[in-house]
């Protein structure tokens with residue numbers, strides 16, 4: 153059984169990834185030879201207690217996205233979905249990051265991924281100064297935290313989750 157994934161970040165606090173979201177992320181693993189990259193947006197709630205952030209929703213791949221074995225292009229459709237979820241939740245559920253899959257066991261970000269993340273930190277609107285970036289590998293899920301800065305946004309790995317453990 154999958155438990156909630158928790159990371160205690162020094163100087164920030166507890167980041168929680170819900171059990172349900174972990175299960176959903178695992179479903180997008182590229183286990184078959186022909187399965188394409190998937191991706192979307194991460195949605196979470198900023199909490200007053202029991203952690204600072206609960207990441208508990210995602211937007212799944214959309215028809216307007218471009219999905220290849222080793223590429224994923226995220227369309228603007230995801231922004232609309234996030235906006236709908238935000239409104240319906242009374243502004244509690246908000247955009248907190250991005251996710252996508254990789255056809256490798258333990259995922260590492262590519263140069264394009266890093267550029268995409270840097271752009272998200274600079275160009276997108278979000279609460280606070282941090283965004284979270286998840287890559288779903290075949291055996292592990294990894295998560296990076298990006299901190300927005302006027303000079304160069306800092307991106308560092310904060311967690312690794314072994315699937316099925």
Ligand SMILES: [Zn+2]
Nearest residue numbers: 254261262265
């Ligand atoms: Zn990637």
